[in-house]
Amino acid sequence: GENVEQHPSTLSVQEGDSAVIKCTYSDSASNYFPWYKQELGKRPQLIIDIRSNVGEKKDQRIAVTLNKTAKHFSLHITETQPEDSAVYFCAANKGANSKLTFGKGITLSVRP
């Protein structure tokens, strides 16, 4: 089955700097890659997603890039703010009839 890995497990950045969180996946048939954000004590929430026919997608300060050849995708956060501090989960699946496989999560800390 699919294996999704996230590195590093923790990331600390200065407020205003950019943060990049990377994920790798194992199944070349995977074609959908969402990112979920979980603030402390809260539920995970979808923040952005990308399909394999698109190389990059942006939404205000966040963007996701996909490299199908290398089988990795990354979340980019620009101008980080304290409210960006959270656990970020990446996930992957092969389409509507397969289930999402989540990575273990990365804890992002934004230092004021």
Next chain:
Amino acid sequence: DAGITQSPRHKVTETGTPVTLRCHQTENHRYMYWYRQDPGHGLRLIHYSYGVKDTDKGEVSDGYSVSRSKTEDFLLTLESATSSQTSVYFCAISEFQGENEKLFFGSGTQLSVL
């Protein structure tokens, strides 16, 4: 919150006792899921349902059973709770946008098995 309610929000129980967690949704979603979240393991799928009386196992289903007798309710049962089942449990529903399955999670249930 996609109309998802989990109950209870917190539960403390003893090893060997049965426990049932409830997930209730108000928007007639077909697909429902139960995940557990543990430090260092992320979100792991326990069971899921694609309709009334249609359920299937996820990657960590041992020790758990589920039932879905109505569209709106998806129950997770620990037949005989063990300390390894201490975790945060999240229910989720999915909405499809084309082929993209987007999950919406409930608020979670913190379960402690002593």
